[in-house]
Amino acid sequence: MHHPNGVVIGGGAVIGQNCTLLQQVTIGERYAVGSDDHRYPTIGSGCVIGAGAKILGGVSVGNGAQVGANSVVIRDVPEGATVVGSPARIVGYRGV
Template sequence: MSEPSLDVATGSSADTMSFSELVFSDYARYRPDRASWLKVLLRLPTLPGLLASIILRAQQCLYRSGHERLAHMLRTPGNTLVGADFGAGMRIGKGFMLAHPVGVTIGFGLTIGDDVSFAGGVTCAARYYEEGKEQEFAVIGDGAAIGANAVLVGGVTIGRNAMVGANSVVLKDVPDNAVVMGSPARQVGTREAAQ
């Protein structure tokens, strides 16, 4: 299997985008019209995923600018306001969509490409939690879709445009354009390559 090319993993424009640019790129996944802070604020009552995105992007920007303690402090508001747990230190490309943020848990070392979608209850966690051991987290390619209550365990790679089915447990790498389901997840089909 070839490694998915993840712009975000090699230092894409998402690593240098401002907080506003990142939030507006996420907003565009919900509404394709021209983004503004007024439009974002008007949509917050009906799009909890957008509120989750604002919290996550604030963490991301604070962490990369060296304000790690503040980034970690946003974890509690994320839990309280949208029921999602975001560990500070993740790297997420532009256009991230949290369709239903309740129950989403993102580990601090996760890397996500551009235009990735998560359904509710997705968990991306380390394989082992032993003190003093390096933790490995998933790398998710551009355009991937992760279904409700899916669990990505350890340093797995989810390929570009891949789809992980609901309630799947991913223990090994998923190729580009693959559709996987089950526990443990197995390939059951393919998706048409993204344009």
């Protein structure tokens, strides 16, 4: 973690090797009223998670994926994809 200030990682999250997490990143559960779905994200190896990004619920972020700053990930991210926005959407791919 290059700037670990304010990083929150839920107890059930799985994070692969050689990932970069910038400041204010949250990786945790996604709560919904009346839902018993309390799953945590799985982050693949070699991912870059931009400042302020939120990765919520039982989603999977594939190896080598990039999550843009302040993005909100609530759906799976394929391997090598670059996602941005709220909710996050794919804007490109890079070689893995």
